Amino acid sequence: MSKKTSTLAESKEQPGAASAKSTDARLAPINARLTPEAKIELHRKMVRIRRFEERSLRAYQAKKIGGFLHLYIGQEAVAVGSCSLMGPNDHVITAYRDHGHAIAVGMELNPLMAELYGKATGCSKGKGGSMHYFDPSRNFWGGHGIVGGQIPLGVGLAYGVKYKGLKGAAMAFMGDGAVNQGAVHEAYNLASLWKLPVVFVIENNGYSMGTSQARSSAGELAKRAEGYDMPWGQCNGHDVYEVRACMDKHLTLAREKNQPSTVEIDTYRYRGHSVADPDNTYRTKAEIEEYRKTKDPIEVFQRQLLSEGVLTEALIEKIDAEARAEAENSAEFAEASPFPTPDDIQKDVYWESDNPAGRKSEGRLFFD
Amino acid sequence: MPVITYREAIRHALAEEIERDSNVVVMGEEVAQFNGAYKVTEGLLAKYGPQRIVDTPISEAGFIGMGIGASMLGVRPVMELMFWSFYSVAFDQILNNAANVRYMSGGLINCPIVIRGPANGGTNVGATHSHTPENVLANHPGVKVVVPATPYDAKGLLKAAIRDNDPVFFLENTILYGEKGEVPTEEYVIPLGKSDVKRVGTDLTIVTYGRCVLHSLAAAAILEKEHDISVEIIDLRSIRPLDIDPVLASVAKTHRVLIVEEQKPFCSVGTQLAYMIQREAFDELDGPIHRLATIDAPAIYSPPVETEQLPNPQRVLKAALAALA
Ligand SMILES: Cc1ncc(C[n+]2csc(CCOP(=O)(O)OP(=O)(O)O)c2C)c(N)n1
Ligand SMILES: [Mg+2]
Secondary structure, eight states, X not given: OOSOOOTTOXXXXXSSSOOHHHXXXXXXXXXXXXXXXXXXXXXHHHHHHXXXXXXXXXXXXXXXXXXXXXXXXXXXXXHHHHHTTOOTTOEEEOOSOOHHHHHHTTOOHHHHHHHHTTOTTSTTXXXXXXXXXXXXXXXXXXXXXXXXXHHHHHHHHHHHHHHTTOOOOEEEEEETTGGGSHHHHHHHHHHHHTTOXXXXXXXXXXXXXXXXXXXXXXXXXGGGGGGGTOOEEEEETTOHHHHHHHHHHHHHHHHHHXXXXXXXXXXXXXXXXXXXXXXXXXXXXXXHHHHHHHHOHHHHHHHHHHHTTSOOHHXXXXXXXXXXXXXXXXXXXXXXXXXXXXXXXXXXSOHHHHOGGGOOOXXXXXXX | OOEXXXXXXXXXXXXXXXXXXXXXXXXXXXXXXXXXXXXXTTTHHHHHOTTTEEEOOSOHHHHHXXXXXXXXXXXXXXXXXXXGGGGGGGHIIIIIIITTHHHHTTTOOOOOOEEEEEOOOOSSOOXXXXXXXXXXXXXXXXXXXXXXXXXXXXXXXXXXHHHOSSOEEEEEOTTTTTOEEEOOSSOOOOOXXXXXXXXXXXXXXXXXXXXXXXXXXXXXXXXXXXXXXXXXXXXXXXXXXXXXHHHXXXXXXXXXXXEEOSXXXXXXXXXXXXXXXXXXXXXXXXXXOEEEOOOSSSOOOOHHHHHHHSOOHHHHHHHHHHHHO
């Protein structure tokens, strides 16, 4: 991200310690009215995401998990800050790096870990895997494996909210690499043309797989919104207060004025693109260390809450121990759970085949 | 019974479903103000207003993806593709999102969307505008594919498609839009996955769907008159779900089969039918299963030659005689 100011007058924080910007964010009404309990909850959610993913990494290394595992470690403040603002008619959709969003909207760790293990008790009954978590009961619409393909769906969620006359917004998350997909641009145009209540959130972690932003994208990412006559903003994604303050403005625009907008949130992933990524060709160890040391979202917020007297060292330890235990339990739950059976393969394909009493079509739905 | 066109039959189905269910929205390029590129939606904007009849930009991936997302929340979008040929630019949305989202969510999310529009050759618009993707679409578990041949079928099947809780892809035909047929004024719905015997016969079973039903009927009349051959014609109407049992019953009666389809032959719908017929009615067959398809090349422009590339009554006639030889 460059340091240009946006049409929403967000500007990027300079690297380094707490700035005037983060103080502003702390004093923003959306944060100022947080109770100590709510602040602790934000912290706890980030810690639970981190411990869950660390535990999943160990399970992956132990070959308990197949396929890809895209870890969100380092980016937790983005999902937690954004999803903490959700009201009853707000919706979330994201890409394959979805564990953080799933936990942030309130999904339990057991079905999430079981899904990674490919178990029948998984949130998608072992049919989706790491990249395809869903929980419509919490307005969480996935979990999508095709880069950028979820963004038109996010616009559709906003269309649905508006069509039904509800006051709400959809948050459509994507990575910095996804911004180059045509479907994203088509979605931008539709959202702006039809004034749909959606916030496009670019989680800019600097890389799409092994390709840095500089090698993949011409110009400022969020600024592309200007071409579609949408306001845009940028914010520091290492500080949960800043994420909340920024996202609150954009969500309010969507909910109150049906004004879509784009937010680019500066963040960083510590792990490789996926666990299979050797992560030694496109960035330096020093760069990763720098982020870990100075910008870790959990550390940043922990320090903040210590200084506010909301957290104590003892409480931090307790929360961490509980999160570790919860993650461990989820692995035990997953381990003990049954796999789906071959009989389950053809379930959940059609509404009609799963609801034979309501079936109106005839003929064969499945073929040998 | 009133006689109306295929185009009007589809329009009536849309109007009735818009009135029946406030979640039904018709969307697509030129469907509203322009009254539809093929005038299928003519008059609907004036009657139902811009909330229900929505013009989209030329942005198939965007608006179809948007429709899929809205359908997950319970809206029932009926999206028009000006030509089904343009599905290729929305392929990811149609086949990764619409077809897969229910499965990948372990059955938690439904996608009650309808995508409709014409899918045919024969109008001299060249290879980019003449695709017939019913085989490609039907290859994806999770979707339903319907190809109506008559005004009566088009109306009843579209109403069923709109009420269906799974994604339904409805493939029309620009050449059929002006064809007329009897359509009752009282309401009716034709279940998806139900084939229809369009002609009863004893010597040869023609399995077909879409405009090829009309070619087959024309050929059957000549075969009867000039060759004393009695042809049974089964119109599948739906490709998925597939109503194969009446086909098998017919084969048990005639013992000879010709499949007629406006498809490129390789991995076509007919390929699947031939597999199923030989698998399930092998002992009933008195000869190999024959097939007439589009001649295997991209759609040619040259008007008189395109007619020859596609199935037509003369080609069906020849193929039928070959199947009986
Ligand atoms: C259409 C498509 N192309 C390529 C891929 C393979 N792929 C998966 S993630 C990824 C990088 C995406 O990077 P970004 O959008 O920045 O998200 P991040 O991984 O950083 O969260 C690539 C190339 C894919 N899943 N889908
Ligand atoms: Mg990235």
